[in-house]
Amino acid sequence: MLHTLLQRFLSSSVFVSSPTQISYFSSIRFDPDRFPMAANTISLSISSSSPKTLHSLQTPRGGLIPPPTSISFPKSLSLSSTAISRSRVRAGPSQLINEPANAMTSSPIPTIVEVDLGNRSYPIYIGAGLLDQSHLLQRHVHGKKVLVVTNERVAPLYLDKTVHALTFGNPNLTVESVILPDGEKYKDMDTLMKVFDKAIESRLDRRSTFVALGGGVIGDMCGYAAASYLRGVNFIQIPTTVMSQVDSSVGGKTGINHRLGKNLIGAFYQPQCVLVDTDTLNTLPDREMASGLAEVIKYGLIRDADFFEWQEQNIEALLARDPAALAYAIKRSCENKADVVSQDEKESGLRATLNLGHTFGHAIETGFGYGEWLHGEAVAAGTVMAVDMSYRLGWIDDSIVERVNNILKRAKLPTTPPESMTVSMFKSIMAVDKKVADGLLRLILLKGPLGNCVFTGDYDREALDATLRAFSKS
Amino acid sequence: MLHTLLQRFLSSSVFVSSPTQISYFSSIRFDPDRFPMAANTISLSISSSSPKTLHSLQTPRGGLIPPPTSISFPKSLSLSSTAISRSRVRAGPSQLINEPANAMTSSPIPTIVEVDLGNRSYPIYIGAGLLDQSHLLQRHVHGKKVLVVTNERVAPLYLDKTVHALTFGNPNLTVESVILPDGEKYKDMDTLMKVFDKAIESRLDRRSTFVALGGGVIGDMCGYAAASYLRGVNFIQIPTTVMSQVDSSVGGKTGINHRLGKNLIGAFYQPQCVLVDTDTLNTLPDREMASGLAEVIKYGLIRDADFFEWQEQNIEALLARDPAALAYAIKRSCENKADVVSQDEKESGLRATLNLGHTFGHAIETGFGYGEWLHGEAVAAGTVMAVDMSYRLGWIDDSIVERVNNILKRAKLPTTPPESMTVSMFKSIMAVDKKVADGLLRLILLKGPLGNCVFTGDYDREALDATLRAFSKS
Numbered sequence: 001m002l003h004t005l006l007q008r009f010l011s012s013s014v015f016v017s018s019p020t021q022i023s024y025f026s027s028i029r030f031d032p033d034r035f036p037m038a039a040n041t042i043s044l045s046i047s048s049s050s051p052k053t054l055h056s057l058q059t060p061r062g063g064l065i066p067p068p069t070s071i072s073f074p075k076s077l078s079l080s081s082t083a084i085s086r087s088r089v090r091a092g093p094s095q096l097i098n099e100p101a102n103a104m105t106s107s108p109i110p111t112i113v114e115v116d117l118g119n120r121s122y123p124i125y126i127g128a129g130l131l132d133q134s135h136l137l138q139r140h141v142h143g144k145k146v147l148v149v150t151n152e153r154v155a156p157l158y159l160d161k162t163v164h165a166l167t168f169g170n171p172n173l174t175v176e177s178v179i180l181p182d183g184e185k186y187k188d189m190d191t192l193m194k195v196f197d198k199a200i201e202s203r204l205d206r207r208s209t210f211v212a213l214g215g216g217v218i219g220d221m222c223g224y225a226a227a228s229y230l231r232g233v234n235f236i237q238i239p240t241t242v243m244s245q246v247d248s249s250v251g252g253k254t255g256i257n258h259r260l261g262k263n264l265i266g267a268f269y270q271p272q273c274v275l276v277d278t279d280t281l282n283t284l285p286d287r288e289m290a291s292g293l294a295e296v297i298k299y300g301l302i303r304d305a306d307f308f309e310w311q312e313q314n315i316e317a318l319l320a321r322d323p324a325a326l327a328y329a330i331k332r333s334c335e336n337k338a339d340v341v342s343q344d345e346k347e348s349g350l351r352a353t354l355n356l357g358h359t360f361g362h363a364i365e366t367g368f369g370y371g372e373w374l375h376g377e378a379v380a381a382g383t384v385m386a387v388d389m390s391y392r393l394g395w396i397d398d399s400i401v402e403r404v405n406n407i408l409k410r411a412k413l414p415t416t417p418p419e420s421m422t423v424s425m426f427k428s429i430m431a432v433d434k435k436v437a438d439g440l441l442r443l444i445l446l447k448g449p450l451g452n453c454v455f456t457g458d459y460d461r462e463a464l465d466a467t468l469r470a471f472s473k474s
Numbered sequence: 475m476l477h478t479l480l481q482r483f484l485s486s487s488v489f490v491s492s493p494t495q496i497s498y499f500s501s502i503r504f505d506p507d508r509f510p511m512a513a514n515t516i517s518l519s520i521s522s523s524s525p526k527t528l529h530s531l532q533t534p535r536g537g538l539i540p541p542p543t544s545i546s547f548p549k550s551l552s553l554s555s556t557a558i559s560r561s562r563v564r565a566g567p568s569q570l571i572n573e574p575a576n577a578m579t580s581s582p583i584p585t586i587v588e589v590d591l592g593n594r595s596y597p598i599y600i601g602a603g604l605l606d607q608s609h610l611l612q613r614h615v616h617g618k619k620v621l622v623v624t625n626e627r628v629a630p631l632y633l634d635k636t637v638h639a640l641t642f643g644n645p646n647l648t649v650e651s652v653i654l655p656d657g658e659k660y661k662d663m664d665t666l667m668k669v670f671d672k673a674i675e676s677r678l679d680r681r682s683t684f685v686a687l688g689g690g691v692i693g694d695m696c697g698y699a700a701a702s703y704l705r706g707v708n709f710i711q712i713p714t715t716v717m718s719q720v721d722s723s724v725g726g727k728t729g730i731n732h733r734l735g736k737n738l739i740g741a742f743y744q745p746q747c748v749l750v751d752t753d754t755l756n757t758l759p760d761r762e763m764a765s766g767l768a769e770v771i772k773y774g775l776i777r778d779a780d781f782f783e784w785q786e787q788n789i790e791a792l793l794a795r796d797p798a799a800l801a802y803a804i805k806r807s808c809e810n811k812a813d814v815v816s817q818d819e820k821e822s823g824l825r826a827t828l829n830l831g832h833t834f835g836h837a838i839e840t841g842f843g844y845g846e847w848l849h850g851e852a853v854a855a856g857t858v859m860a861v862d863m864s865y866r867l868g869w870i871d872d873s874i875v876e877r878v879n880n881i882l883k884r885a886k887l888p889t890t891p892p893e894s895m896t897v898s899m900f901k902s903i904m905a906v907d908k909k910v911a912d913g914l915l916r917l918i919l920l921k922g923p924l925g926n927c928v929f930t931g932d933y934d935r936e937a938l939d940a941t942l943r944a945f946s947k948s
Contacts, residue, residue: 143911143912144912144913189663189667193663196732196738196739197732200732200734200735200738200906201734203905203906203910203913205908205910205911205912205913206908206910206911207911207912224702227741228702228729228739228740228741229738229739230738230908231727231728231729231737231740231741231742231908232741232742232820253705254705255702255705258670258671258674260674260675261674263705264670264674264703264704265670265702265703266702266705267701267702267705267706267741268705268706346706431677432674432677434679434680434704434705436677436679436680437617437679437680437681438617438618438679438681439618439677439679
């Protein structure tokens with residue numbers, strides 16, 4: 001974590017680090033490009049269990065920072081890594097040795113998955129009871145005011161707990177909240193304006209922090225509001241559904257729907273951190289639980305055959321909310337997502353593969369009416385359609401078709417679109433999909449052995465038509 | 475220009491260049507981070523007078539670009555610089571030697587001011603008749619569809635000309651347009667939605683280009699729409715007022731107003747180029763002309779005393795629309811703006827100094843009603859208030875106060891706020907200004923000899939109160 005925290009402020013060239021261990025350093029130069037010059041005081045704190053200020057720097061009057069400055073840290077400082085995650089994703093919590101914990105409760109060390117985006121890198125904390133560890137949130141709060149964006153379903157369950165975590169031992173922080181109506185059909189400009197209204201009325205300035213507390217709709221709207229408010233303020237994601245914990249809260253895609261299509265207005269805007277408290281899943285309805293699993297299954301199909309096979313062994317355990325199974329599925333999903341996003345933040349190519357089943361799925365959501373089906377339900381049916389089309393193209397063998405259908409059915413997810421969807425509805429809605437380029441619709445399709453996919457506009461149009469005809473009336 | 479065009483696509487480390495001359499290169503490696511991988515074909519063209527395709531690259535199927543690739547250019551290629559601008563801003567048009575011009579008309583070489591922002595650098599073209607030089611616009615258009623965003627006043631004057639410039643010799647390009655009502659009071663979310671509606675109905679995809687044709691309101695709204703549509707598409711600024719040509723079209727600040735404050739919702743989002751055709755000023759109303767000069771005067775006061783002194787000699791020539799005087803004032807203003815933006819794109823400190831007079835001015839615009847006063851008129855009165863406060867603090871001598879009042883009066887600009895503004899109106903509106911940080915209002919004030927300013931929250935509150943009392947009723 002030290003590596004992560006410092007990286008946001010400092011030139012990466014001046015401190016020695018390995019992915020999971022930082023042993024020692026004596027001086028650091030501030031890189032003006034990465035340094036938040038609007039601040040009047042910068043404090044550097046480290047430790048996962050007890051925040052400790054190592055150094056405060058008073059910025060000069062006027063907010064203008066002079067050319068690179070050096071500060072010194074105690075030479076006796078020693079840090080060690082206490083956990084190592086999968087090797088391909090940079091991760092690992094660090095602790096100050098011999099420091100007593102002073103958080104609200106005993107602090108199990110969370111799993112940390114790092115999203116590696118240079119000076120916009122951030123951690124995903126995953127674990128049970130993380131909302132009880134106030135320091136995890138507080139270390140990522142900028143400024144003296146926070147706006148929590150949540151909805152009518154989540155607020156009674158977790159708003160008080162979140163406010164407590166933000167303000168415990170931190171009495172100078174003011175926390176405002178805005179409670180939006182719940183559901184995909186409210187992911188629109190009118191609802192977004194309520195967030196801006198509240199932020200302005202509460203006089204939140206550029207040094208404020210927005211906190212998204214809820215599922216994917218709340219995360220997308222709060223993130224886009226944070227991207228746009230005063231041309232950009234910091235924000236934190238606290239996802240409370242499987243769908244948002246394994247997918248939508250990670251990677252910086254934010255936005256709202258337009259009546260003609262999903263997520264057509266938005267921004268790429270990364271959070272300061274994502275905090276996944278798996279205890280919040282205890283209150284999740286069964287249908288929402290299943291919906292989230294559609295995205296978990298997606299990761300296996302597009303890039304992680306081992307994970308898919310693990311899911312085939314454990315899908316009932318996931319539905320039964322077995323804590324260990326859920327924690328593993330969330331961690332491995334986040335690792336997959338972080339790996340993809342780190343390589344292709346703005347969706348030039350690779351990142352689009354995360355949209356397996358989504359082009360068909362978005363058409364279902366838009367055509368059938370926002371909120372009638374949950375996002376994951378539409379993605380499940382869309383995935384079956386993408387897999388069907390891949391098979392018609394001769395790109396996969398029939399065993400994959402069968403396995404996909406089986407696991408989705410076991411997950412209690414639909415494998416066909418609603419009966420009211422027609423071929424022409426699919427075609428007209430898919431024509432405004434974000435993956436259209438110069439008039440050509442590109443799709444994510446499976447190709448080759450399990451765990452492989454392509455993102456391509458180079459396919460036989462007849463296969464697409466045949467799939468649409470097979471799954472919807474003309 | 476070659477340098478600029480290539481820089482957007484290529485790793486900067488692989489071709490040799492000086493600011494105003496590029497002599498030769500034989501091979502180039504594509505940097506995947508900067509390469510627009512969504513494209514199916516990339517053409518590299520150079521020359522300011524005649525677009526010539528040097529090389530086309532077919533991207534692999536699926537839009538996924540393989541690891542860095544090399545292509546070769548003809549070894550005989552020779553380029554030379556024909557103009558050198560002021561040394562502190564990187565600029566200078568280049569031409570292919572011995573190439574006949576083939577634009578729509580004879581092509582006077584535009585002045586080019588470069589906004590240096592790494593791989594988001596872009597040129598500002600300044601000159602008479604530039605809308606007749608189709609290649610200037612066309613080289614910056616991405617994709618096959620363009621949406622021109624303009625208003626009811628500008629459309630009858632310049633929309634046909636702009637469409638012609640975009641499509642001349644380029645029959646595959648489809649140009650749509652959306653014509654918004656004119657005025658600051660329409661710079662709101664409802665009007666912005668008309669842009670999204672048109673873009674979606676026209677099925678513009680991620681490879682489309684938005685073109686802002688109009689003054690500051692159009693540029694701000696079109697830019698924010700481009701930043702948000704499908705999470706970001708390319709856009710071009712064609713400013714048609716002095717205000718937008720010298721200030722708002724340059725530097726990537728985009729956004730809309732909220733009923734409680736100006737520009738509170740928006741994004742930092744840079745255009746592909748800014749095209750300033752000074753002929754468009756021939757149709758500008760006198761009041762708009764004067765409004766723009768408020769920003770020209772600002773540059774002199776905050777950082778360019780020589781320019782201020784030049785303005786004192788030439789203010790009547792500017793009001794009389796002397797072409798040479800206007801061209802010089804626009805160029806020098808853009809150079810000042812480009813220099814500041816290059817150093818501080820996201821307004822961490824230095825860039826805030828461009829807001830001299832704007833905190834008071836925004837309060838006037840918001841309190842008095844959007845559109846009642848033009849932006850520059852409010853800035854002029856606000857500048858007098860900032861200068862008055864600077865004098866009360868003992869930071870400038872009275873000769874500067876007098877010179878500022880004199881030049882603004884000669885420019886036919888107001889030097890006091892509207893009579894209806896009260897001290898409490900100023901205070902409540904200024905409390906939500908974007909320059910407030912942790913509750914502290916920071917202001918741009920003059921300090922020292924002419925041409926020097928500070929951006930600070932460290933001033934005697936009594937001086938602010940005294941200025942507010944002197945300029946508005948309690």
